[in-house]
Amino acid sequence: EDQVTQSPEALRLQEGESSSLNCSYTVSGLRGLFWYRQDPGKGPEFLFTLYSAGEEKEKERLKATLTKKESFLHITAPKPEDSATYLCAVRRLKYIFGTGTRLKVLA
Amino acid sequence: NAGVTQTPKFQVLKTGQSMTLQCAQDMNHNSMYWYRQDPGMGLRLIYYSASEGTTDKGEVPNGYNVSRLNKREFSLRLESAAPSQTSVYFCASSGGRETGELFFGEGSRLTVL
Numbered sequence: 332e333d334q335v336t337q338s339p340e341a342l343r344l345q346e347g348e349s350s351s352l353n354c355s356y357t358v359s360g361l362r363g364l365f366w367y368r369q370d371p372g373k374g375p376e377f378l379f380t381l382y383s384a385g386e387e388k389e390k391e392r393l394k395a396t397l398t399k400k401e402s403f404l405h406i407t408a409p410k411p412e413d414s415a416t417y418l419c420a421v422r423r424l425k426y427i428f429g430t431g432t433r434l435k436v437l438a
Numbered sequence: 439n440a441g442v443t444q445t446p447k448f449q450v451l452k453t454g455q456s457m458t459l460q461c462a463q464d465m466n467h468n469s470m471y472w473y474r475q476d477p478g479m480g481l482r483l484i485y486y487s488a489s490e491g492t493t494d495k496g497e498v499p500n501g502y503n504v505s506r507l508n509k510r511e512f513s514l515r516l517e518s519a520a521p522s523q524t525s526v527y528f529c530a531s532s533g534g535r536e537t538g539e540l541f542f543g544e545g546s547r548l549t550v551l
Binding site: 335362363365367372373374375376377380418420422425426428429430431 | 530538545
């Protein structure tokens, strides 16, 4: 069965304290792994798409990486404005979402 | 650019009432989706439309109907609302099979009493 698991469920960081969020997946015929950011009361906002193992993408303080079984979202020197829920999704025929990691960055 | 627009943003219903959530996108996307988001459950697909004139069931279609009115608009109807349908509903669109990412609306928060 296709499945996406994100960890941790919640993460509190001090401003400047780098860390990583994990997205583990089991899906055959992967057609993309997606990272989204969701702010409270808003819809998810697209961050990255990764298609093959070894691929990496960066945007400001965020860097996403992909292996055959998992993806990491690395956050370098986070700021309070990075506080949000980060969602991971995989696509085969349809999109399958994880339950997200709630990130809180304290000033 | 408005992107994906959903209405209403908030709605309170009584059990058994009906309502329609409206969604429109201005990005000329072929595919449109309806998801529900519940605490601890992630986003779950209700229905989707791969192209104008087609609709298919997703993971949790029971109690819902959809209409792809034209390429821009995709509506979700609750015929007889139940408390289990209390949720936040998101409409999304994508450019097609090879483009990938989903573009989401702001969400519609529905409470069924």
